[in-house]
Amino acid sequence: MTESIPITATVRGIELGRARPEIIVPLVGDDHDAVMEQAAAAVATPARIIEWRIDLFRPDLDDAEDHRDVVLATLPRLRAALGPDRALLATVRTSAEGGGRQIRDIDLAVLLEALMGERRAGTQSQVDMIDVETSRAPAIVSRVVSTAHRNGVVVVGSYHDFEGTPEEEELCELLRSQRRLGADVPKIAVTPQTPRDVLTLMSASLTVASEGAGPHIAISMGPLGVASRVAAETFGSAATFATAGPRSAPGQLEADDVARMLELLRP
Numbered sequence: 001m002t003e004s005i006p007i008t009a010t011v012r013g014i015e016l017g018r019a020r021p022e023i024i025v026p027l028v029g030d031d032h033d034a035v036m037e038q039a040a041a042a043v044a045t046p047a048r049i050i051e052w053r054i055d056l057f058r059p060d061l062d063d064a065e066d067h068r069d070v071v072l073a074t075l076p077r078l079r080a081a082l083g084p085d086r087a088l089l090a091t092v093r094t095s096a097e098g099g100g101r102q103i104r105d106i107d108l109a110v111l112l113e114a115l116m117g118e119r120r121a122g123t124q125s126q127v128d129m130i131d132v133e134t135s136r137a138p139a140i141v142s143r144v145v146s147t148a149h150r151n152g153v154v155v156v157g158s159y160h161d162f163e164g165t166p167e168e169e170e171l172c173e174l175l176r177s178q179r180r181l182g183a184d185v186p187k188i189a190v191t192p193q194t195p196r197d198v199l200t201l202m203s204a205s206l207t208v209a210s211e212g213a214g215p216h217i218a219i220s221m222g223p224l225g226v227a228s229r230v231a232a233e234t235f236g237s238a239a240t241f242a243t244a245g246p247r248s249a250p251g252q253l254e255a256d257d258v259a260r261m262l263e264l265l266r267p
């Protein structure tokens with residue numbers, strides 16, 4: 001019997017969806033120096049993907065254009081600090097999904113598009129992956145997805161629930177619908193109220209993984225959900241978020257510990 005080749009999403013030679021789950025370290029600094037300091041700590045861990053939580057950057061700047069200007073000024077320096085082998089995931093988590101910034105859909109689209117830039121032939125966008133919340137206006141999601149794909153940027157589609165864990169079938173459908181919207185890596189992060197909720201999340205992830213449509217990320221947040229962050233490979237999640245300093249969500253563990261756990265828990 002021949003084994004089917006998994007569909008993967010590749011950034012900087014890192015193949016999401018094949019072999020061991022990737023560790024993603026978030027940078028949550030509120031200004032340039034804090035972000036650069038956290039980036040230095042992140043590159044000293046085994047994480048190969050670094051997430052810049054842009055919604056937490058310069059909260060003093062309410063104006064979308066002022067905020068965009070400082071973000072774009074820091075981007076090349078952050079990119080350089082990561083070196084050629086680490087991928088940069090840019091995330092603007094809106095307050096609607098537990099993030100730090102209240103932003104109009106149109107300003108969000110302009111910011112995400114500016115981050116991806118229009119690359120010239122033979123060059124690479126400074127951002128390798130872009131996070132888009134798939135519950136934003138459909139026109140905005142599709143605009144961001146098209147710009148990303150035109151520029152060779154991998155799209156992470158996001159959904160967060162900080163209150164509870166929907167039913168398994170709903171979780172599966174969320175991941176499938178994110179992929180239909182153009183996400184290369186659908187992602188759900190939900191909150192367990194009971195241990196069984198953690199199983200529900202893992203089971204939904206396993207179901208979707210077995211469909212073989214491509215990589216996805218599934219997280220059960222908070223202290224109860226920690227198992228989901230280290231057992232990612234067993235239930236088919238392509239990546240897990242872990243820290244090198246302050247965390248960006250409840251339940252995240254240190255990247256070095258997670259790397260060890262992923263190795264120990266390899267099926």
Ligand SMILES: O=C1C[C@@](O)(C(=O)O)C[C@@H](O)[C@@H]1O
Binds near residue numbers: 091
């Ligand atoms: O979407 C996610 C997942 C996350 O919420 C977590 O639970 O690890 C952390 C966020 O930084 C990231 O954007």
